[in-house]
Amino acid sequence: MSGLRVADFDFELPPELIAQEPPAQRGQSRMLVMDRATGDLRDSRFAEFPALLRPGDLLVLNDSRVIPARLYARRTLRREREKPTGRIEVMLTEPAGGNLWHALVRPGRKVAIGERLVFPAPNGAVVLEAEVLERGEFGDRLIEFAPVNDFFAVLDQIGHMPLPPYIHRDDSVSDRERYQTVYSREKGSVAAPTAGLHFTPEMLASLSALGVEVASVTLHVGLGTFAPIRVENVDEIHLHRERYTLTAKTAAAVNRARNERRRIIAVGTTAVRTLEAAAQLSGGGPIEAHSGETSIFISPGFEFQVVNALLTNFHLPQSSLLMLVSAFAGRERVLAAYRHAVRESYRFFSYGDCMLLA
Secondary structure, X not given: OOOOEHHHHOOOOOHXXXXXXXXXXXXXXXXXXXXXXXXXXXXXXXXXXXXXXXXXXXXXXXXXXXXXXXXXEEEOOOOOOOOOOOOEEEEEEEEOOOOEEEEEEEXXXXXXXXXXXXXXXXXXXXXXXXXXXXXXXXXXXXEEEOOOOXXXXXXXXXXXXXXXXXXXXXXXXXXXXXXXXXXOOEEEEOOOOHHHHHOOHHHHHHHHHOOOEEEEEEEOOOXXXXXXXXXXXXXXXXXXXXXXXXXXXXXXXXXXXXXXXXXXXXXXXXXXXXXXXXXXXXXXXXXXXXXXXXXXXXXXXXXXXXXOEEEEEOOOOOOHHHHHHXXXXXXXXXXXXXXXXXXXXXXXXXXXXXXXXX
């Protein structure tokens, strides 16, 4: 039992420091470098990231690809005298097998079990239909889509990128590229693994040339990453489950690096959670290839088995992600680093700057 409260992970953040747009060019972000053994800080830029790595380091990326998960529907009228309503926002959160999806619906009070929703294309033609099967808390619904030939192709046609709620604008054409890592492959996330947004193909090539080994895991990020924590005590937190895959190739790379005492550097909290979840399953032995779901929650007191360094963006106050970073480098040191970042006007959250803890 940690005895920590969610409020122990708060910090003051001026709203103007929340990045609303990505930098003009990918990779131009600032980077705060922290020695996690001492708490020492140094202001840097992401362009200097390769200089802080050494031959033999293993860099682990999350190759999940964001789907255009925000859809807009209209209800079909059940009675002739029923008045048509405005559009309904349907945010896909997690597949539930077959044509079933969990989704957040707004305004939720208007969408009952049994409702049929239709999803029009820009030209007005209905290209997708769904029925509401179950109703949960906070706007959660289980919906079943009518079969189509290529569901993800239809999403590409009518969906919008699921920008986080703290970005106060509609998504744009450029977000289709910029809210996506350059190495994303496996479709399934409804939020970007944002630490990876800084990388360019040129940066990855330069790391390989330096002798840095690169491996990938897949963890499909759910909206639980932005869900407010509704309990007061850290010990009462339970995270949403997220789907992940760790391949045999990556497992072998991680085991070699651990045996040879080379550094394993996770790009983002999602890579950390995947690697450490796999390590827990291994019971202290070599990690093994695995696909499944994890709800691993990492907070101060957690014993890391795999990750030696972490590249991550700045996270929301009182969030599970800030707790993970605090577990890795110490709560007081991390909060001191965040106060420094605020004083130095770093840009925060998904489209913001990054932090290297090594």
